[in-house]
Amino acid sequence: MHYTGTIWRPPYEADSLIIEATAGCTHHRCKFCTLYEDLPFKFRPSPLEDIEADLLEAQTWYHDPLRKAEERLFALPGARTSRIFLAGANPFGLKARHLLRIAELVRAYFPQCESVGCFSRITDVAAKTDGELADLAAAGFDGLTIGVETGDEVALAFMDKGYGAEDIVEQCARLDAAGISYAFFYLAGISGAGRGIEGARATAAICNRTSPWLIGANMLTVYRNSALHAEIAAGRWREAREVEKYEEVKELISRLSVPVEFAMLGASNPVMLRGRLPEQREEVIAALDAVISDIGEDRLRSYRANLRHL
Structure with a gap:
């Protein structure tokens, strides 16, 4: 998996599949924040080919016969991916067309996925048109x-x-x-x-x-x-x-x-x-x-x- 630096996610996203969509923060000026100081850059979007490779790797793990055998042998709960969380300080700051392309990849590899979440700044929402927000909602962003x-x-x-x-x-x-x-x-x-x-x-x-x-x-x-x-x-x-x-x-x-x-x-x-x-x-x-x-x-x-x- 392509992970850069420390990966942050909300406590309630613990059961989500974590896929890195960005690294760093587009703003990077909040005086109290030191979360991304270990990165040598301010902000970087993940290449779509890296995101697709990570989705494929995760899909392979979820369908791994050995993992499924372990679930049956030890009576473990079955793994399923109903939600994907895009890692990064504010992936919603990406252009709407880029986020929609990520949603297409998610549907291709995890058609059972019900929603896609991520961190967002208020300014990320402001930068999108009402039509783009509606398109993102239809694509599963929630x-x-x-x-x-x-x-x-x-x-x-x-x-x-x-x-x-x-x-x-x-x-x-x-x-x-x-x-x-x-x-x-x-x-x-x-x-x-x-x-x-x-x-x-x-x-x-x-x-x-x-x-x-x-x-x-x-x-x-x-x-x-x-x-x-x-x-x-x-x-x-x-x-x-x-x-x-x-x-x-x-x-x-x-x-x-x-x-x-x-x-x-x-x-x-x-x-x-x-x-x-x-x-x-x-x-x-x-x-x-x-x-x-x-x-x-x-x-x-x-x-x-x-x-x-x-």
Whole structure:
């Protein structure tokens, strides 16, 4: 398989077949991000011949007689590919015609595949026409994961995300119209020390005007090789305390009015939890309160300090 550097995928894509479509990020300017620093280039699309070779290799494995014999012998669940996840920071930034060609290859090698997902930036959606989004939906693209991070305009601008809060609402409405579902990644702590509650309220206001199927919260971790670390050293930004980040997440949950799955499942979260809102709102908040009271700032900070990589 053609994989470049570390491969990232959302926790809920664990059962998907991972095929690399791009390496690196088209934006590559978010001050907190160090995920693609190991690559010698900013962004590179995978050649279609590499994608086809990987699909063929995966198809061969799924039909391997020895693997099937092992399944029967050890009563293992049968492998099937109902979903493919395209790896890369934002494969949805590829031209629509290129993505449609990838979808054709997927159908050729995995006709049983029901959907194709990937990471996307808000700007990737904006760059496509309504007709292109409709074509991509018809080709099986669904369940995009979008790192919106926050609805806090000040934080979005400072972190150089490349879009504003209203852009999130506008472009997600276009995805809704095309029939492409999406999940949000939210980054607790991105608003900085003393502004977490304000950031949570701004984010809830934006989320309540969209329709994500899931909001996944992650805790901001500042690494020394990030541009954000340099901003801290220069005195232009202060990191929130760990407990403050949990208070921020509680505020977000308390203000979400859209029905949505809420999850904290990534490595940045020392305690992982998941619940359906609004049905399990009180249980999720109680779990967050327990993290604050039973684990506390010192142990939470120790976890953050020893988290070598996300």
